[in-house]
Structures are given as structure tokens and as C-alpha cells.
Amino acid sequence: xxxxxxxxxxxxxxxxxxxxxxxxxxxxxxxxxxxxxxxxxxxxxxxxxxxxxxxxxxxxxxxxxxxxxxxxxxxxxxxxxxxxxxxxxxxxxxxxxxxxxxxxxxxxxxxxxxx
Amino acid sequence: xxxxxxxxxxxxxxxxxxxxxxxxxxxxxxxxxxxxxxxxxxxxxxxxxxxxxxxxxxxxxxxxxxxxxxxxxxxxxxxxxxxxxxxxxxxxxxxxxxxxxxxxxxxxxxxxxxx
Numbered sequence: 001x002x003x004x005x006x007x008x009x010x011x012x013x014x015x016x017x018x019x020x021x022x023x024x025x026x027x028x029x030x031x032x033x034x035x036x037x038x039x040x041x042x043x044x045x046x047x048x049x050x051x052x053x054x055x056x057x058x059x060x061x062x063x064x065x066x067x068x069x070x071x072x073x074x075x076x077x078x079x080x081x082x083x084x085x086x087x088x089x090x091x092x093x094x095x096x097x098x099x100x101x102x103x104x105x106x107x108x109x110x111x112x113x114x115x
Numbered sequence: 116x117x118x119x120x121x122x123x124x125x126x127x128x129x130x131x132x133x134x135x136x137x138x139x140x141x142x143x144x145x146x147x148x149x150x151x152x153x154x155x156x157x158x159x160x161x162x163x164x165x166x167x168x169x170x171x172x173x174x175x176x177x178x179x180x181x182x183x184x185x186x187x188x189x190x191x192x193x194x195x196x197x198x199x200x201x202x203x204x205x206x207x208x209x210x211x212x213x214x215x216x217x218x219x220x221x222x223x224x225x226x227x228x229x230x
Contacts, residue, residue, distance in 0.1 A: 004157070031214045036221075043119070043206055043221035044158070051215045089157050093214065100214055101146070101171065105157030 002027050004092050006106035013080055014114050021075040021109045023090030028068045031093040031100070035064050035075050038087045038108070047088075048075070080113045087111070119222035121207050127228045128197055135193045136225045140209030147190050148219065149182055150206040151175070158206055164190060197229045 003026045013019050023033070032051045036044040048057045048064040050073065056065040063076040077084060087110050091103040120139040128134050140147050145166050150158035161180070162172045166187035179197075184190040194201055204226050208219040 032216070034218070041224075041226070043223045044208075044219075046218045046220070049216065049218055091157070093217075095214070101148075101163055101217075102160040102173075103158075103219065104160070107155065107157050 002092070002094055002104055004090055004104050004106040006088075006090055006109050008109060009107065010110040010112075012112040012114065015080060015082060017080050017113075018076070018078050019080055019111070021077070021088050021090075021111070023073040023075070023106055025071045025073075025090075025092045025104075027094055028071055029095055030068065031095050033064075033066055033073050033093075034091045034103070035062075035073075036089040036091060036105075038089060040087075044089065077111075080111075082113045082115050085111055085113050119207055119209050119220050121205075121222035121225050123225060124223065125226045125228075127230065129230050130199060131196055133193065133195045134197060134227065135191055136205055136207075136227075138190045138192070138207030138209075138222060140189070140207070141211075141220055144209035144211045144220070145187065146210045146217070147184055148208040148210070149190070149192050150208065152204045152206055152224070153202075161192075194227075197227075199229050202227055202229045 005024045034049045035047045050066040061078040087108040089108040091105045122137045148163040149161040152158040164184040179195045182192045204224040206224045208221045210219045
């Protein structure tokens with residue numbers, strides 16, 4: 001079964017700290033992996049997309065890495081700010097065993113950055 | 116471009132009633148998705164359209180659920196004979212691009228509460 005797991009479920013850090021969120025997936029036959037941010041009661045905002053042939057993507061203070069062979073991705077947030085507080089979701093698009101266009105999401109990591 | 120719009124934002128209904136939600140995608144996007152999200156979970160895929168064609172439905176989608184996208188523009192999701200287990204956030208997303216690099220743009224969702 002194709003599954004996405006995110007650890008930890010929740011994380012609380014002081015402002016200014018660098019942090020890493022983890023995502024693991026069960027099948028390495030992927031098209032891409034995406035990281036999203038979700039604020040309470042709102043929709044999702046795409047942060048970074050890593051194609052299967054890529055190892056990492058960067059946007060501002062965010063860096064996402066992909067290790068397809070081990071089924072892992074990390075989202076690194078540098079110099080965290082209170083405005084980074086949100087739920088971060090990892091989603092995978094697989095090219096085997098089902099719909100090519102479906103994204104499978106993890107349950108997310110709830111991040112709280114304390115001032 | 117005002118993003119993906121969903122209406123209504125909130126819907127409270129009694130068990131057994133029918134409800135319909137609307138999604139207006141970003142105008143040039145040819146692909147449209149419906150996802151469902153319950154508290155503490157990641158979004159789950161329900162169905163997607165390429166232009167006006169509904170290309171896949173999740174096994175999660177019972178016969179009580181139907182979606183349309185007439186003329187490849189806006190989409191509606193109808194739930195007949197609602198049950199308490201249908202209570203969730205219903206998210207719509209639209210996109211443009213190929214399998215490798217497609218980014219989804221989500222609306223703010225419709226929060227359904229079935230009493």
C-alpha cells in the first residue's frame with residue numbers, strides 16, 4: 001500500500017531556530033513530492049515541488065530534499081519566525097499502482113514558533 | 116487571477132438532506148480536483164477532471180456523491196442523503212502542467228457539518 005508518513009505530528013520551537021520536518025513514503029516510483037502549508041481553517045498553499053530526478057529545491061528560507069531510494073524527504077526551515085506557525089503537509093504523486101494524477105498526503109506536522 | 120474560489124465557506128445541514136458545493140478554478144487551468152479533509156488528517160483524493168471529462172473517482176466516493184464540470188469551467192460537488200460521516204472540509208484545487216511539475220492551487224474549502 002502506498003502511504004505517506006510525517007514525523008513529528010507536532011513541533012514547538014523558539015523563534016530563530018532552524019528546524020527539520022520529515023516525510024517518508026513507501027514506494028520509490030514517484031513523479032514528484034510536494035510540500036504544502038495549511039493555516040487553520042484554510043486551504044493549502046504549495047511551498048516546494050521536487051521532481052523525481054531532483055535532489056532538492058529551495059525557496060527563500062525553505063529547503064526541501066528528496067532521497068527517493070530511501071523513501072524520504074525533509075523540509076528545512078531556517079531562522080524560524082512566528083509567521084511560520086502552520087501545519088506542513090507532504091504529498092506524493094506515484095506513477096505505479098493507481099491514478100497518476102492523485103496526490104497522497106501525510107497527516108501533517110503542526111508547527112508552532114514561539115516569540 | 117483571483118485564485119480558486121469555493122462557495123459556500125460553511126454549510127450546516129441535517130442528516131438526510133442534499134447539499135451542493137461550487138468551485139471556480141483559476142481560469143486557464145484545465146485540471147480540477149476535489150479532496151476531502153477531516154480533522155487531524157491530510158486531504159484525501161475524491162475525483163478529478165481534465166477539462167469537462169471526469170477521469171477518475173476514488174473508491175471513497177459512494178453513489179451518494181456526484182461531481183460535474185460543465186464546459187470545463189466551474190465544478191459542483193453534490194452529496195445526496197447526507198450522513199454524519201460526511202462532515203469534513205471539502206477542498207477544490209486546480210492546476211496546469213504535466214505529471215512531473217504540476218502544482219496544485221487550492222481554494223479555502225467548504226466546511227460541511229451534518230447534524
